[in-house]
Amino acid sequence: MTDSGEERDDVSLVYVVGRVNQGIRREMRQHLGQWELGVPEFTALSILRRRPGLSNAQLARRSMVTPQTMIEILAGLEARGLVQRAGDPDHGRILRAQLTRAGEQLLDSTEPGIEQIQEKILAGVPKRQQQIVMDVMLRAMERLRPGLDN
Amino acid sequence: MTDSGEERDDVSLVYVVGRVNQGIRREMRQHLGQWELGVPEFTALSILRRRPGLSNAQLARRSMVTPQTMIEILAGLEARGLVQRAGDPDHGRILRAQLTRAGEQLLDSTEPGIEQIQEKILAGVPKRQQQIVMDVMLRAMERLRPGLDN
DNA sequence: CCAATTTCAGAGTAACTGATATCG
C-alpha cells in the first residue's frame, strides 16, 4: 500500500526536526561509511576545523552531548591520527584539540557528499527562507545549550 | 572556562538540525523518563493519535525508520497495552494499529511537557517565521522520504 | 513470480550515568 502525503497543519516543530534529522543521519551514515566514519565523528571533525584548539568540554557543549560522550569520540579520532591534542600551556589540565593533516584531508573528501545531501533537501528553497530557518534554528540551539552544562 | 557564542555564518543546515535535535531529544528523554517512555515510543504514539489505523510499514515511513525498527517499538507499546492492532478485513496480512484508552491517557499526560520544550525554543519567534521553518522542514521531509522505501 | 508487509534474530551505533582524579 502506498502512503499519502503529509498535511501542513497541526504538526509540531519538535516532530519535524526529529524526522528530518532521522533522514539526514541515514544518508550521512550511508555516505560516511566508505571512510569508516560515524556521524558523531564527522560532526566533531567539522567543528574542530572551524574552531581549532577547542577542549573536550567545549566540543561537547557545541555538539550538545555530554563530555563523557565526546571524550570517546575524540579518543577514537586521536587513535586514528585524525586529531591531535596538546596541553594548554597556561592551564595544565586542559587539552586542546585540532585536526591533523590526515584529518583535514579526510574531511575534505567527505564533505562534498554531505553538501550534496543539503542541496537535495533545500533545492528550490529561496535564500531568504533558508536564512530564516538558519536564524530560528541557531536561536533554538542557544536556548537548548544551557541545560547541557554539567 | 566559559564558551563564547556561535556565529551566524558558514554553519550548515545539516549541522544545526543535528544539534537542535540532539538538544531536543535530551530534554524529551528527561521528561519522558518518568513514564518509562522513550523518544521513539512517544513519537509513534503521537503519530498514531493523529492517524489511527496506520500499518507498521506506514508508521515506519512516517517516522523515517526501517519497518524492522518500527516493529520493535510497536511491539513494546502493544505489550504495554498502549496500542492495539487488528487485521485489515480487506487485507489479511496488514495489521492496523491504534491507541488504546491507556495509550491516549498516557499521551495526554506527557504532551504538555513536550509542548513546553517547543515553546521554550521558539519563544519570541514571530509566527510568520515559524511557519516558514515548518514549510521548509516539511519539504525536506518529503525529499528525504523516498530513499527510505525498502 | 513479484511486490509489499510482517516479523525474528543478531549486530552495530550512539549516548548516558556514575565515579575518580587533577588543576586553579
Next chain:
DNA sequence: CCGATATCAGTTACTCTGAAATTG
C-alpha cells in the same frame, strides 16, 4: 573547598542488516 576539566567503566537507548513467512 569549589568549579571545571578529563577520563574510565558500565549501561541503556536506538537503529540497522539479513532472512523468512505471508498475502494479493
